[in-house]
Amino acid sequence: MCMSAAERVCKKQSVPVHILAEKCIRCGVCIDDCPEAAITYGDGNMPVVDKAACSGCEKCIEVCCAGALSLE
Amino acid sequence: MAADYDVIVAGAGPAGLITAWKAAEKGLKVLLVEKKSNPAEAVRTTGNAFRNRSPINGEMVSVSKKDGAAVIHFHTSNFDVPYSGRLIDAYDRYSFSNSGYCMRTSRSACPQQYFYDMSVLQEGLLNKALGAGADILAGCLAVGAENEKNRVRLQIKRHGTQSVFSASRLIAADGLNSRLAECMGLNEQRPVMLRGPVLEMVYQGVEFPYPPGFAFILGSDMKGGDGFMFVYPHAAAENACAVMVNCRFPAAKCLDRIKHFTTKSKFASWFAHARHIHSTAAMVTVRPPMKKPVIGNVLFIGDAAAYGETLVAGAMFCGFHAADAVCRELAGDNGFEWYCDLWAANFDFVGNPQKQKDYTKILRLYGSLPDADLDFLFRLSQERGPIDMTGQEKGSNEYNGGNVMIDYFLGFSEVKGELRSRLQDMRNS
Numbered sequence: 001m002c003m004s005a006a007e008r009v010c011k012k013q014s015v016p017v018h019i020l021a022e023k024c025i026r027c028g029v030c031i032d033d034c035p036e037a038a039i040t041y042g043d044g045n046m047p048v049v050d051k052a053a054c055s056g057c058e059k060c061i062e063v064c065c066a067g068a069l070s071l072e
Numbered sequence: 073m074a075a076d077y078d079v080i081v082a083g084a085g086p087a088g089l090i091t092a093w094k095a096a097e098k099g100l101k102v103l104l105v106e107k108k109s110n111p112a113e114a115v116r117t118t119g120n121a122f123r124n125r126s127p128i129n130g131e132m133v134s135v136s137k138k139d140g141a142a143v144i145h146f147h148t149s150n151f152d153v154p155y156s157g158r159l160i161d162a163y164d165r166y167s168f169s170n171s172g173y174c175m176r177t178s179r180s181a182c183p184q185q186y187f188y189d190m191s192v193l194q195e196g197l198l199n200k201a202l203g204a205g206a207d208i209l210a211g212c213l214a215v216g217a218e219n220e221k222n223r224v225r226l227q228i229k230r231h232g233t234q235s236v237f238s239a240s241r242l243i244a245a246d247g248l249n250s251r252l253a254e255c256m257g258l259n260e261q262r263p264v265m266l267r268g269p270v271l272e273m274v275y276q277g278v279e280f281p282y283p284p285g286f287a288f289i290l291g292s293d294m295k296g297g298d299g300f301m302f303v304y305p306h307a308a309a310e311n312a313c314a315v316m317v318n319c320r321f322p323a324a325k326c327l328d329r330i331k332h333f334t335t336k337s338k339f340a341s342w343f344a345h346a347r348h349i350h351s352t353a354a355m356v357t358v359r360p361p362m363k364k365p366v367i368g369n370v371l372f373i374g375d376a377a378a379y380g381e382t383l384v385a386g387a388m389f390c391g392f393h394a395a396d397a398v399c400r401e402l403a404g405d406n407g408f409e410w411y412c413d414l415w416a417a418n419f420d421f422v423g424n425p426q427k428q429k430d431y432t433k434i435l436r437l438y439g440s441l442p443d444a445d446l447d448f449l450f451r452l453s454q455e456r457g458p459i460d461m462t463g464q465e466k467g468s469n470e471y472n473g474g475n476v477m478i479d480y481f482l483g484f485s486e487v488k489g490e491l492r493s494r495l496q497d498m499r500n501s
Contacts, residue, residue, distance in 0.1 A: 066353070
């Protein structure tokens with residue numbers, strides 16, 4: 001969404017991230033940090049990944065305090 | 073073509089909620105867009121405390137209690153915010169060094185801080201906004217905005233589908249890591265100065281052996297590494313305390329720091345019978361503030377435009393005046409220009425690099441002194457007893473707090489040589 005053309009060219013092959021509900025603290029830091037806006041809040045403030053939009057860049061994994069994100 | 077709304081407010085934090093409430097109260101057609109599906113729930117780490125009667129950023133906040141509820145007064149802007157949750161009076165503040173020496177400040181005349189429950193505060197504000205007639209779209213992420221002649225189109229994403237709403241004006245209150253600021257190019261002249269994760273874990277049954285108050289934990293053995301750590305009362309539950317840490321990447325280190333502090337440190341006994349009840353987190357990104365937080369028909373308020381943070385009271389100040397700014401705009405006056413002047417005049421960090429340095433001086437000071445020096449200074453302080461903070465003139469805030477502490481340390485005749493020089497250098501920085 002906010003990516004430059006160069007970043008889009010460098011975009012990795014899509015490997016969507018997975019969120020572990022039992023570890024997630026619902027803080028939404030991953031939502032703010034996703035360059036593709038691929039994560040939004042679902043029911044009960046549980047983040048949900050739009051797998052079609054996820055580029056697999058792993059930024060969300062780096063910023064998660066709870067260790068709740070991993071590549072599928 | 074007419075816009076869908078007079079104003080869309082993106083972000084239902086303290087800034088956006090006040091704007092939505094006050095704008096709806098003034099008769100505007102308001103849409104509040106919030107990324108959380110349950111907008112009131114507090115999931116983002118904040119200090120959860122108002123500094124009481126310590127003026128900062130053009131505003132002074134005080135609290136009065138009546139019949140089990142409270143009112144938060146904003147004296148300069150002349151508005152009140154109702155609050156019905158638990159409120160904890162904190163007359164004291166503490167700082168602990170590596171060996172456990174305690175420097176304590178106390179203000180017996182009135183509390184230095186009031187700790188509140190952010191979820192209750194947000195729920196009260198949300199009900200005010202909805203009661204005044206604002207519409208809300210919850211679970212919707214504001215992903216972009218485009219200015220058009222005399223209106224703005226906001227793109228919203230929900231469950232993988234996008235939609236667009238239009239308004240005469242947009243208030244971007246989407247926080248410290250504002251996606252709208254990034255997408256609209258407002259961060260191009262704002263290089264990231266500092267960035268790091270924050271984790272807060274709230275426990276019930278903590279045996280904090282002092283009267284309630286904010287505690288700064290400084291020793292590296294206490295945390296098992298770098299970063300800053302804080303322990304403070306939490307109003308979410310009876311007898312609850314929060315432990316908050318910020319450190320460097322990877323973010324998962326935050327959890328290790330808190331585990332170390334609560335199970336292995338000198339103060340682990342405080343947590344011997346404690347039960348973890350919930351956690352919040354945040355990503356602190358410090359950029360230079362927006363000097364002019366406006367682009368076309370979009371105004372950025374609160375942390376979205378700030379140097380680090382406006383603090384909750386500052387965010388509310390922004391939200392209150394943003395509603396007025398929109399009304400002025402729609403009446404044909406340049407309300408956003410008026411707001412920009414207010415922003416620059418009241419937030420000392422806007423356009424003043426020295427004030428920006430002062431804003432972080434206490435953290436720079438404590439971050440630069442070795443454990444042994446802090447043990448020495450805090451031991452001297454502990455021997456002298458609590459520092460009396462009575463009287464406004466001694467009330468410290470984020471801007472003068474660093475210099476107030478350095479002057480206090482320089483008042484110790486035992487502080488000599490290299491340590492005295494370092495303190496003086498920091499005082500002059």
